[in-house]
Amino acid sequence: MTIDLSLNNAAIYAGCEVEEVNGRMNLITPVAQATSIIGRNARRIIDAVDVKERDEVILTGPMAVWAYLIVFHVVVHSFKAVYYSNGRETVLIAKHG
Secondary structure, three states: OEEEOOOOOOOOOOOOOEEEEOOEEEEOOOHHHHHHHHHHHHHHHHHOOOHHHOOEEEEEOOOOHHHHHHHHHHHOOOOOEEEEEOOOOEEEEEEOO
16 A cells, blocks of 8 residues: 655545645645644544555655654554655565564
8 A cells, every 4th residue: 555645645634724836735734733634534544444455555755754754653553564655765664573
């Protein structure tokens, strides 16, 4: 499974205000509020994935580190392996059993 953390992923940012300015997406919702919203959305996304399909997850997409930390916290114990991809290379971040 791949989770795109860019602001183009409407499922992760559902409930947040995102706007496009001059072709660039911007998060309008204050970070203090967005962290809870994104965490809940990530949990819903993961809960919809059958446990048998939770071998690996790749986190990718241009976004601030805080968003990666929120989503990582949600996925780290739900998948056997968590990877980060910058589009050129993929790096193993965590691996369990």
